[in-house]
Amino acid sequence: MKQPVGVILAGGLSRRMGGGDKSLLKIGGRTLLAHVIDRFEPQVASLALNANGDTGRFDGYGLPVLPDSIDGFAGPLAGVLAGLDWAVDWGADHVVTAAADTPFFPPDLVPRLMMAVEDAGTSIALAATPDPERGQVRHPTFGLWPVALRDDLRAALQDGLRKVVLWTDKHGAAEAVFPVTRIDPFFNVNTPEDLARAEALLTEGAG
Incomplete structure (x- = not known):
């Protein structure tokens, strides 16, 4: 498998944070x-940002900004689709996505997702962590997605599908399981309290 390109998903509405761009909030x-x-x-051959609205607010990051092609804030899958369409121009076979509000995700995310696909013989892989009560918990904004399925995904979104795992289950997604040590590596910032916790974790040397 060729090295995939990466897309950071930042197209959400951030309702629990009061709106605006969570990704532009600061820690450290x-x-x-x-x-x-x-x-x-x-970890990737090239990197882009999926976000909607005025792209100028991201000018300082040097990344191409990819808006959703599906209207109405259709959720993470719309960002995945935007990334798959962009990947075609790069001649890439796969895209890996990561959420813009998850600052401690694993530094070996991409190779572990690639290995999961190869070991399972599937076309999609999602990150997961073990949970003593719920079993393995999937983190569907962290995934490896094949460009070959972009038209299938586009059709599903146009038909109203919004839940990531409904689409990935249809295609038999593999799971790359990451250990939870002192913190959940997929801890994400949804609220002001989460932001304060992320600041504390960074100060303590998390990640």
Whole structure:
């Protein structure tokens, strides 16, 4: 498998944070987006940002900004589709996505997702973590997606599908399971309290 390209998903409405761009909030004096870029960029052949609205607010990051092609804030799958369409121009076979509000995700995300696909013989892989009560918990904004399925995804979105796992289950997605140590590596910032916790974790040397 060729090295995939990466897309940071930042197209949500951030309702629990009061609106605006969560990715531009700061911990350790730098934006969440900057922390995500630092972790993601070394793992992929090229990197883009999925976001809607005025792209000028991201000018300082040097990334192409990909808006959703499906109207109405259709959720993470719309961002995946935008990434798959962009990947065609790069001649890439796969896209890996990561959420813009998750600053401690694994630095080996991409190779582990690639290995999961190859081991399982599937076309999609999602990140997961073990949970003592719920079993393995999937993190569907962190996934490996084949460009070959972009028209299938486009049709599903146009038919009203919004839930990621309904589409991935249809295609038999593999799971790459990451350990939870001191923190959940997929801890994401949804509320002001989460932002304060992320600041504390960064100060303590998390990740």
